Amino acid sequence: MKPAAFDYQAPTTVEEVVALLGRHGGEARLLAGGQTLVPMMNFRLATPAIVVDLNRIPELAYIKNDNDVVRIGAMTRQRAVEFSDIVARDLPVLQAAIRMVGHLPTRSRGTIGGSIANADAAAEIPMVLQALGGEVSVRGPSGERRIAAADLIEDAMITSLAEDEVLTEVRFPKMAPGARFAVEEFSRRHGDFAIAAVTVVLEMDKGVCASARIAAAGVSACSRRIAAAEDVLRGRAVDPDSIAAAAAAAADAIEPLDDRNASADYRRHLTRILTGRALQRAAA
Amino acid sequence: MTKLVDIRLTVNGREYQGQCEPRTLLADFLRDHLDLTGTHVGCEHGVCGACTVLFNGEAARSCLMLAVQAEGAKITTIEGLAQGGQFHPVQKAFHENHALQCGFCTPGMLAATIDFLNTNASPNEEEVREALSAVLCRCTGYQNIVKAVLAAAAEMRAAGNAGAQAHV
Numbered sequence: 001m002k003p004a005a006f007d008y009q010a011p012t013t014v015e016e017v018v019a020l021l022g023r024h025g026g027e028a029r030l031l032a033g034g035q036t037l038v039p040m041m042n043f044r045l046a047t048p049a050i051v052v053d054l055n056r057i058p059e060l061a062y063i064k065n066d067n068d069v070v071r072i073g074a075m076t077r078q079r080a081v082e083f084s085d086i087v088a089r090d091l092p093v094l095q096a097a098i099r100m101v102g103h104l105p106t107r108s109r110g111t112i113g114g115s116i117a118n119a120d121a122a123a124e125i126p127m128v129l130q131a132l133g134g135e136v137s138v139r140g141p142s143g144e145r146r147i148a149a150a151d152l153i154e155d156a157m158i159t160s161l162a163e164d165e166v167l168t169e170v171r172f173p174k175m176a177p178g179a180r181f182a183v184e185e186f187s188r189r190h191g192d193f194a195i196a197a198v199t200v201v202l203e204m205d206k207g208v209c210a211s212a213r214i215a216a217a218g219v220s221a222c223s224r225r226i227a228a229a230e231d232v233l234r235g236r237a238v239d240p241d242s243i244a245a246a247a248a249a250a251a252d253a254i255e256p257l258d259d260r261n262a263s264a265d266y267r268r269h270l271t272r273i274l275t276g277r278a279l280q281r282a283a284a
Numbered sequence: 285m286t287k288l289v290d291i292r293l294t295v296n297g298r299e300y301q302g303q304c305e306p307r308t309l310l311a312d313f314l315r316d317h318l319d320l321t322g323t324h325v326g327c328e329h330g331v332c333g334a335c336t337v338l339f340n341g342e343a344a345r346s347c348l349m350l351a352v353q354a355e356g357a358k359i360t361t362i363e364g365l366a367q368g369g370q371f372h373p374v375q376k377a378f379h380e381n382h383a384l385q386c387g388f389c390t391p392g393m394l395a396a397t398i399d400f401l402n403t404n405a406s407p408n409e410e411e412v413r414e415a416l417s418a419v420l421c422r423c424t425g426y427q428n429i430v431k432a433v434l435a436a437a438a439e440m441r442a443a444g445n446a447g448a449q450a451h452v
Contacts, residue, residue, distance in 0.1 A: 105395070
């Protein structure tokens with residue numbers, strides 16, 4: 001199908017975006033990479049009166065090294081992140097995850113900020129942001145504010161951004177030197193939506209787990225960090241016993257979806273298996 | 285009737301001007317306004333990949349872009365791949381390896397492959413299969429498509445024009 005008619009605006013500054021959102025509110029939709037919004041418009045699941053295209057705002061595309069944080073502009077393409085030296089060095093877990101995001105031609109349009117603001121349950125980028133405990137910057141009529149990853153995604157495709165706010169920057173804390181990591185995903189075909197995905201980042205100190213960060217996507221209405229599984233590992237050796245216990249804790253902690261792609265039981269099973277595999281690979 | 289928007293863009297090295305509604309998809313603009321029907325429209329929701337074109341050198345689904353977003357852009361469609369009567373090396377490899385049956389997915393396969401080989405000059409078979417997951421072949425002729433991409437990579441390496449572009 002084809003999109004329903006809409007008015008099109010292509011502002012060149014964030015200030016103009018905020019003004020347009022202030023004027024049109026819920027009538028307007030922001031167009032980032034368009035890899036979710038345009039198909040939804042083609043199906044007429046989304047019929048915005050006004051489309052505000054963010055692709056003409058050069059100030060929103062960058063990858064910056066800033067002390068202990070990597071700052072990525074919301075309109076930075078996923079493909080740029082895939083090939084970024086800064087990301088390869090300081091956020092290797094994001095580089096690993098980005099290769100699972102859709103396909104090459106969707107990554108060349110899809111953006112970091114768009115994926116996070118869209119908050120699809122199966123999306124890898126919000127999962128990594130949650131695992132690393134990052135935050136985003138958003139701009140609205142009263143200026144800029146920051147939202148921590150843990151407070152950002154409220155439900156399937158629902159974030160804590162207000163109708164008149166635009167996500168401008170994503171801030172990923174750099175991984176500690178020597179941090180171990182793995183991303184495991186199960187989908188029917190490479191690049192399809194994850195039925196289950198798990199991200200693991202470990203910091204080890206003298207053979208003992210000093211810090212564990214575990215997050216899952218695809219299994220629940222929205223991606224989440226799984227504190228119960230992290231708690232199992234902290235202060236212990238990452239060995240078959242603790243891995244099995246953490247994987248079981250992760251499977252217990254999720255609230256699994258039950259849909260045509262997979263039953264709730266199967267998603268719990270996948271969470272346990274993928275958490276175990278990710279921990280094994282990270283600890284190896 | 286929605287207000288029409290003016291569009292100027294370069295397709296296959298030639299400048300075009302046109303008018304369309306903001307809701308006109310790039311794929312439909314190429315086919316219906318510019319008569320470049322080599323870009324195929326399959327699913328219209330970004331899954332099949334048949335409509336993939338090179339947008340400023342990068343593979344992108346033209347059914348997931350608005351034509352108005354292509355204002356000022358340089359686009360290459362399958363009609364623009366051959367130069368001076370000579371196939372692009374990827375086209376040549378598809379031809380020689382019998383990598384198409386019905387040909388519906390081929391425009392998308394070629395665009396995705398060209399971008400892939402620009403950033404990975406020496407892919408292994410697994411990487412090729414992963415890259416090709418971007419485009420569905422309904423004839424299921426993947427074996428020969430994989431062979432063709434590996435052959436194209438080898439020929440482009442020999443000619444020194446693979447892996448030349450790093451994105452970012």
